[in-house]
Structures are given as structure tokens and as C-alpha cells.
Amino acid sequence: MKKADFDLVIIGGGPAGLTAGLYAARARLNVILLEKAMPGGQVITSDWIENYPGFPQGLSGADLVQNITQQTKRFDLNIESNEVISIDCSENVKKVRLADRTITTYTIIIATGASPRKLGIPGEDRFYGKGVSFCATCDGPFYKDLVVAAIGGGNTALQESLFLTKFASKVYIIHRRDELRATKILQERAFANNRIEIVWDSVVTSINGGLTNVENITIKNVKTKATKELVVDGCFVWVGIHPNTEFLDGCVSLDESGFVIANLKMETSLPGVFVAGDVRNTPLRQIATAVGDAAIAAFSAEHYIENIK
Numbered sequence: 001m002k003k004a005d006f007d008l009v010i011i012g013g014g015p016a017g018l019t020a021g022l023y024a025a026r027a028r029l030n031v032i033l034l035e036k037a038m039p040g041g042q043v044i045t046s047d048w049i050e051n052y053p054g055f056p057q058g059l060s061g062a063d064l065v066q067n068i069t070q071q072t073k074r075f076d077l078n079i080e081s082n083e084v085i086s087i088d089c090s091e092n093v094k095k096v097r098l099a100d101r102t103i104t105t106y107t108i109i110i111a112t113g114a115s116p117r118k119l120g121i122p123g124e125d126r127f128y129g130k131g132v133s134f135c136a137t138c139d140g141p142f143y144k145d146l147v148v149a150a151i152g153g154g155n156t157a158l159q160e161s162l163f164l165t166k167f168a169s170k171v172y173i174i175h176r177r178d179e180l181r182a183t184k185i186l187q188e189r190a191f192a193n194n195r196i197e198i199v200w201d202s203v204v205t206s207i208n209g210g211l212t213n214v215e216n217i218t219i220k221n222v223k224t225k226a227t228k229e230l231v232v233d234g235c236f237v238w239v240g241i242h243p244n245t246e247f248l249d250g251c252v253s254l255d256e257s258g259f260v261i262a263n264l265k266m267e268t269s270l271p272g273v274f275v276a277g278d279v280r281n282t283p284l285r286q287i288a289t290a291v292g293d294a295a296i297a298a299f300s301a302e303h304y305i306e307n308i309k
């Protein structure tokens with residue numbers, strides 16, 4: 001077999017990628033972690049995490065990422081800011097094409113996570129950054145004493161809406177059903193918060209405003225079909241996520257929603273390519289499950305390398 005530049009290339013620097021890096025560095029693999037932006041992934045936008053074990057009071061997403069990154073540095077994990085454009089897995093030694101060069105590796109761990117899904121309604125793109133946002137930690141403080149809408153009924157919508165109530169005088173949660181998807185403790189807090197009003201059985205059909213700002217949203221009740229306009233200063237969209245798999249270009253098998261299929265060893269359909277975290281077709285997307293995936297993926301990569309070398 002040809003000699004590769006690396007034993008392992010980890011793609012993605014969220015909790016999954018960093019944890020895989022920690023395990024691989026401690027296993028003394030010749031490993032590089034590639035992250036297109038700065039390490040952190042989606043979790044960095046999380047104001048407060050209270051279900052990750054070991055932190056009784058909770059901690060911010062930014063602090064958690066900083067802690068894991070620091071931990072990887074103790075074992076000299078090589079982290080590089082670079083974007084993976086594509087991978088070529090036609091040979092045993094895989095090629096990873098970056099923005100500025102191509103590197104070769106025996107194994108890859110895909111840990112590229114997922115991004116917020118868009119609604120695809122009129123006004124969403126036009127007002128992005130001018131009243132439409134996907135990130136409460138980034139944009140919440142702009143809405144002090146103002147009224148905002150949050151679209152969605154999952155954990156993200158509720159957790160982030162609760163955070164928004166630190167600033168906004170009112171948060172409308174617009175949900176398309178009469179029952180929330182979010183975990184019960186978040187539901188209890190939302191129901192108890194007098195700044196939150198849930199608009200049930202409703203979808204937003206357009207986001208409207210002037211040249212530079214959002215003025216209102218049009219909502220439609222899916223049961224009665226009645227439409228009305230709700231006056232808001234901003235609109236946060238939290239209607240799920242889509243996996244970051246574009247660069248894979250058919251290399252590994254994906255499920256019908258585009259998440260990477262893996263077995264219990266985190267092996268994908270392609271030998272030597274493993275997956276961890278939100279980008280995997282997993283039944284639960286949590287930091288705790290992402291780091292668990294990552295430990296297994298790094299362990300499996302180590303065994304794969306031992307066998308081929």
C-alpha cells in the first residue's frame with residue numbers, strides 16, 4: 001500500500017470531531033483535524049448546556065468547546081482551519097481535497113455536524129441579518145424590550161426562546177401542531193414563562209417588512225385555514241437541521257434525509273471511513289451522544305489502521 005500523509009483525517013471541529021481528535025491523539029495516531037471555521041460547531045451558539053454530565057451548574061457551549069479544545073492541546077492534536085472540498089475514496093489511501101492542497105490518509109472520521117434548516121418562505125432570505133436569525137446567542141441582545149417570533153416546537157426552539165426572554169419583552173413561539181416536540185422540562189419552563197406565548201397549529205407563510213427591517217409575519221392556522229398578521233421586530237427560525245454532507249458527493253451511503261449511515265462501530269459503507277455526531281443517522285442528537293460516537297469512531301479507526309499497516 002502507498003504511504004499516506006496521515007493515519008487519520010477528522011473533518012469537523014464540534015464536540016464529536018474534537019473528541020475523536022482527543023482519542024486519536026492519545027492513541028498516538030498521526031492525525032489532523034480540519035475545521036472550516038473555528039472549532040465549535042453548532043454547540044457554540046448554545047447559551048447554556050445543562051444536560052451534559054459533569055457540570056452540575058451547566059456551562060455555555062463556547063466554554064465547553066474551549067475546554068475540549070484545551071484538553072486536545074495537552075495531547076498535541078493538530079487542528080487546522082481549512083475547508084474540505086471533496087474526498088476521493090477510490091483507493092485504499094484516501095485523498096482529501098482542501099481549499100489549498102490535497103492530503104492523503106488511511107482513514108477519515110466525518111464529524112461535520114448539521115446546519116439549521118431554512119423554511120423557504122418569502123422574506124426569509126431577504127431579511128436574513130436584518131430581522132431574521134438562526135442564532136439567539138448571536139442576535140438575541142438586539143431585541144431588548146422588543147417582540148420576536150420563534151418558529152418551531154423542538155428543543156432548539158424552546159431552549160433558545162427561553163434565552164430570548166432575557167431580552168425580548170415577548171416571544172411568540174409559532175408551532176405547526178397542538179403539541180410540542182421539545183423535552184418536557186423545556187416545555188414546563190416555556191409554559192411558566194409569562195413572556196412566552198405559544199401560537200398553536202400555525203405556520204408562518206411570509207416574513208414582511210420595509211427596506212431594512214422586519215415589521216410583521218403572516219401566519220396561517222392549519223386547522224381553520226385563517227390567516228393573520230402578527231407584529232414582530234424579529235423572527236428566529238428553528239425548524240430542524242440538515243446534515244453537512246455536500247462534500248461527500250456519493251462516497252458513503254446516506255439515509256433518505258442525507259444523514260450518514262453507520263453501524264455500531266461507526267463504520268460507514270466505505271472501509272476506513274467512519275462517522276460521529278449529528279451528521280450520523282442517529283436516533284438522538286445530543287453532545288453526550290456525539291462524544292460517545294466519536295470515541296467509538298476513533299477506536300475503530302485505530303483498529304482499521306493496525307490491520308492494514
Ligand code: NAP
Nearest residue numbers: 152153154155156157159176177181238239240241284285
Ligand atoms: P427538531 O427536533 O427536528 O424540531 C424541529 C421543529 O420544527 C419541530 O417542532 C417541527 O415540527 C418544526 N418544523 C419542522 N419543519 C417545519 C416547517 N416547515 N414549518 C414549521 N415547523 C416546522 O429540530 P431542533 O429543535 O433544531 O433539534 C435538532 C436536534 O438537536 C434534535 O435532535 C434535538 O433534540 C437536538 N437538540 C437538543 C437540545 C437539548 O438537549 N437541550 C437542544 C437543541 C437541540 P413537528 O414537531 O411538527 O415535526
